[in-house]
Amino acid sequence: MNALPDVFLDAPIAHRALHDEANGRAENNFAAIDAAIEAGFGIEIDIQQSKDGQAMVFHDYHLDRLTEATGPFAQHTLEDLRRVRFRSGEIGVPTLAEVLDRVAGRAPLLIEIKDQDGIMGPNVGALEREVARVLENYTGPVAVMSFNPHAVAVMAEVAPKIPRGLTTCGYPAKDWPLLAEPTRERLRQIPDFDRVGACFVSHQWTDLASERVAELKAAGARILCWTIRSAAEAAEAARYAENITFEGFEPA
Template sequence: MSVRPDAHILTARPFAHRGLHGPGISENGMAAFDAAIAAGHGIECDVRASRDGVAFTFHDADLQRMTGQPGRIAAISAAALDQMRLPDGGAIPRLSALLARCEGRVPMLVEIKAPGRRVAALCGAVARDLADWPDAPIAIMSFNPHVLSCFARQRKRQLRGLVVTQQNKGAVRGRIERALALWLGRPDFLACDIRDLPSPFAAHARRRGLPVLSWTVRSPADHARAARHTDQIIYEDGA
């Protein structure tokens, strides 16, 4: 990635939330990612790390819902995770395997699931995988501004997005949190909760030139709202 890309490259196609999953196709599984590629859409995926620091595409901290196995993904080795199966029978993909499948041609949003301040290990695992695809249309994003700050230090040209929601927060608390997150994370784009739109915060960001994506778009009403107030959608099938 010799030149820092323009974040507006992320607005060309819709992104399938956790891949294009549905009946018989598990979220964040390779079949869901293949379906998104076949549809000509971008891919949004969640990433967590194994005990030994390998990045996997997986949403939950706990393995039970998607594998039927007890335990936290952070406590399991990569070799053991490779043997587990999602409901559709597929393996839990390593991020490196998904990147190889996309071959640098498919837009990707990699949401890093790292609460708190101790984010360096997971960010490092993701950064190592992304290093093999320096010119691919890929952005990292997170609710956690410390993730964005970490990437700003170790992978300066990587596009970075801040994921935000106002749900279950008071107006004052939300404003303070967003202001601090923007200051710390210095994002290139925002991914806003569709339930919060229209939003003065999102409108102000667009006026400043930051692209705004919306998640998770699931209905025709969501789709219409996103079309009025954002630059692109992160959707689930049915939208």
């Protein structure tokens, strides 16, 4: 297991980069990334897979919310996605390789691999292997995580030197309607932490007081959290977490 570098604890981490759609900075896109670097923040990004297997920096499973295009993200090729116009005015979904070139080690990069199985199951691997391939020669501070422990297990196999963690939460039914209760119950216990060789969790901030998070912290796990949207929330999260992922305001 590789330890999470201390640089991931030195400055707050901008959730999907320092995005502000009204000012031309879409989530996970270059202007938001540049703004986060300039402000001295860490950067969290999300990875989805294009129809032709490319690791793309985008959060949603559909294009509709953030862009003028429509439909499932995974049904569009790289060339399709290069032409997508964001509601912020930006053109094109960046690839992970392009984002790495843009960041170039100037900020710690926390990469969340979005679940491609649909139900947090084992039908994953292609995207993780592509992420590992793209990261192979990157020398800046980077760590990977996923809600799906199977995805993190694949990363342990194909990129064992990259620090890895689990994105976690209390799995309330209203937020996870596609997951059966037995699956939610299992995941909220974070049972795969040791199995996948994780060294950190990024946990939903409203559930940071859970006994399981306290157990992991006592055992040496680094505790990050998501998603903080005010100074008051940041102060509360600081009782439990070593760093925050934030959006909608800029922490002091």
